Amino acid sequence: MTIARQVLRGGLDLIEALLGKVFPPAWNPLLNLGALGFFFYWIITVSGIYVYIFFDTGVQNAYASIEYMTHEQWYLAGIMRSLHRYASDALIIVMMLHFVREFARDRYRGVRWFSWVTGIPIMVMVFVAGISGYWLVWDKLAQYVAIVSTEWLDLLPIFGEPIARNFMSPDALESRFFTLMIFMHIAIPLIALAILWIHLQRVTKPRINPPRGLALSVFAALIALSLVHPALSQAPADLAVVPGRIGLDWFYLPLFPLLETLPGSVTWGMSACLLLIMVAMPWLPPLKRAQPAKVDLANCNGCARCFHDCPYNAISLVARSDGTAFEREPIVNPAYCVSCGLCAGSCPTSMPFRRLSDLSPGIDLPDHTMAALRDETEVAARGLTGPARIMVFGCDSGPAVADVRSPSVGIVPLTCIGQLPPAFIDYVISRDLADGIMLTGCRENSCNARFGIEWTKQRLARERDPHLRNRVPRERIRTAWVGPSGASSLRNALSAFATELQNAAAGTDPTAQFDHSPAPREPVDA
Numbered sequence: 001m002t003i004a005r006q007v008l009r010g011g012l013d014l015i016e017a018l019l020g021k022v023f024p025p026a027w028n029p030l031l032n033l034g035a036l037g038f039f040f041y042w043i044i045t046v047s048g049i050y051v052y053i054f055f056d057t058g059v060q061n062a063y064a065s066i067e068y069m070t071h072e073q074w075y076l077a078g079i080m081r082s083l084h085r086y087a088s089d090a091l092i093i094v095m096m097l098h099f100v101r102e103f104a105r106d107r108y109r110g111v112r113w114f115s116w117v118t119g120i121p122i123m124v125m126v127f128v129a130g131i132s133g134y135w136l137v138w139d140k141l142a143q144y145v146a147i148v149s150t151e152w153l154d155l156l157p158i159f160g161e162p163i164a165r166n167f168m169s170p171d172a173l174e175s176r177f178f179t180l181m182i183f184m185h186i187a188i189p190l191i192a193l194a195i196l197w198i199h200l201q202r203v204t205k206p207r208i209n210p211p212r213g214l215a216l217s218v219f220a221a222l223i224a225l226s227l228v229h230p231a232l233s234q235a236p237a238d239l240a241v242v243p244g245r246i247g248l249d250w251f252y253l254p255l256f257p258l259l260e261t262l263p264g265s266v267t268w269g270m271s272a273c274l275l276l277i278m279v280a281m282p283w284l285p286p287l288k289r290a291q292p293a294k295v296d297l298a299n300c301n302g303c304a305r306c307f308h309d310c311p312y313n314a315i316s317l318v319a320r321s322d323g324t325a326f327e328r329e330p331i332v333n334p335a336y337c338v339s340c341g342l343c344a345g346s347c348p349t350s351m352p353f354r355r356l357s358d359l360s361p362g363i364d365l366p367d368h369t370m371a372a373l374r375d376e377t378e379v380a381a382r383g384l385t386g387p388a389r390i391m392v393f394g395c396d397s398g399p400a401v402a403d404v405r406s407p408s409v410g411i412v413p414l415t416c417i418g419q420l421p422p423a424f425i426d427y428v429i430s431r432d433l434a435d436g437i438m439l440t441g442c443r444e445n446s447c448n449a450r451f452g453i454e455w456t457k458q459r460l461a462r463e464r465d466p467h468l469r470n471r472v473p474r475e476r477i478r479t480a481w482v483g484p485s486g487a488s489s490l491r492n493a494l495s496a497f498a499t500e501l502q503n504a505a506a507g508t509d510p511t512a513q514f515d516h517s518p519a520p521r522e523p524v525d526a
């Protein structure tokens with residue numbers, strides 16, 4: 001499982017990097033898969049409603065009504081039909097990529113099981129809804145799909161009478177059965193939408209809308225495809241004749257040839273095993289779980305920053321219980337906490353300058369505390385030499401920072417870059433522990449803990465609490481959002497940064513001169 005994850009991660013990371021060269025970071029389609037899924041869902045809904053207006057639900061006239069839309073009213077109903085078809089195909093692509101990507105990024109185990117497990121019925125329903133859509137056209141392909149799927153369903157003892165009988169002869173198929181199919185085709189996506197809502201319950205501020213530019217481009221591409229290559233029906237169904245050669249849709253029906261050829265016991269067995277494995281995956285193999293974040297009320301002033309910054313809805317605010325004057329206190333739900341550390345990075349009491357008392361913030365990760373982070377920073381700074389000493393703070397999901405350690409480069413690994421309170425940057429610079437700071441991690445919009453990069457950028461830009469203090473010279477900070485395969489980009493960024501720092505120190509870069517004398521000491525235990 002681990003090897004499969006690593007191989008897929010490497011492949012997807014490469015595609016992400018390639019797409020990153022074509023699209024601006026916010027537009028990268030691979031980083032917007034869930035949001036694109038919703039976008040395609042809305043296109044399918046609107047085009048489906050329009051097509052339904054002209055669709056004749058009776059078995060006799062269904063085919064003719066679709067032919068009318070395709071050929072007579074090609075300029076609107078025809079385009080809507082094509083949009084309905086192509087957006088459905090695109091939904092399969094983004095959904096399967098989203099599924100593989102969440103697996104490859106190991107975002108399905110531990111407390112993240114919930115989004116994974118609720119995703120599985122959605123996946124099944126998208127396929128069933130698509131397959132039922134093919135029936136409604138009532139052409140040769142529909143006839144083939146209807147016969148193969150009902151014969152497959154009849155292998156289970158769930159129906160009183162075999163439903164495949166409906167397709168034995170022209171007289172056997174009743175319009176009532178056809179109406180049932182339409183009902184299913186509408187009801188299943190609605191149920192899927194309700195499950196999608198549940199799917200997102202454990203993520204804060206889910207991105208359900210792609211950036212406008214990406215949405216418009218994708219929509220324009222679908223319209224162009226609909227005009228150049230409109231969706232067409234095959235020859236009309238004829239239950240008196242066995243369907244001969246038919247063109248299959250490889251998005252929704254790739255397994256149909258197998259259903260036809262393999263024995264039913266094998267195909268049902270395989271499907272059940274596949275489903276069971278997918279559902280069980282979050283617990284196979286078990287994830288060594290990091291401890292959830294822990295609140296220390298003695299150091300908490302109830303400011304609610306941790307509550308606002310948690311990406312997984314793991315923190316709630318309740319009435320204060322310790323008799324202090326503060327109104328609220330945070331509590332962590334261990335069942336939701338992924339131990340990303342963003343809350344500790346947001347806590348104003350995560351102050352490395354504190355010396356008189358322990359560095360014990362209001363909220364912290366027991367497995368990687370702020371006190372340990374400060375010790376690691378000081379150890380990494382000790383012995384740094386050269387005219388441009390750089391401290392790299394790097395997230396575990398980003399490039400392997402251990403590879404860039406050198407006599408002039410110290411490294412401090414973090415759970416997520418969002419775990420780093422800006423006060424640490426101030427601390428390193430003001431105590432002259434290094435000349436420059438490099439922050440590195442996942443690619444932009446691709447943060448494993450969802451908001452680590454965004455919150456960090458906002459904290460540095462003083463748009464989000466806790467701010468980076470004004471006194472910290474910004475030219476001493478660089479960021480490299482390069483992802484796990486970006487070690488060489490990080491190396492390049494570090495050597496360019498080292499040159500800039502040296503030039504600034506030598507006074508050859510007039511825009512970047514800075515004072516090398518340590519800043520005045522913070523009042524300890526602020």
Ligand code: HEM
Nearest residue numbers: 034035037038095099102107112115116119120123206207
């Ligand atoms: C049409 C189908 C689907 C749509 C539209 C969809 C949409 C989304 C969206 C919008 C998010 C939040 C992303 C973010 O803001 O960071 C999400 C998260 C997630 N989805 Fe889906 N999803 C779909 C199907 C699936 C399937 C089939 C699976 C896997 C079985 C899955 C697994 C996950 C997981 C594990 C997360 C949480 C990631 C994390 O921990 O941050 N999804 N999905």
Ligand code: SF4
Nearest residue numbers: 310337338340341343
């Ligand atoms: S560690 Fe992450 S998931 Fe857990 S409470 Fe803190 S911010 Fe939320």
Ligand code: SF4
Nearest residue numbers: 300303304306347362
């Ligand atoms: S950010 Fe820190 S001080 Fe503020 S509520 Fe959370 S734990 Fe308390």
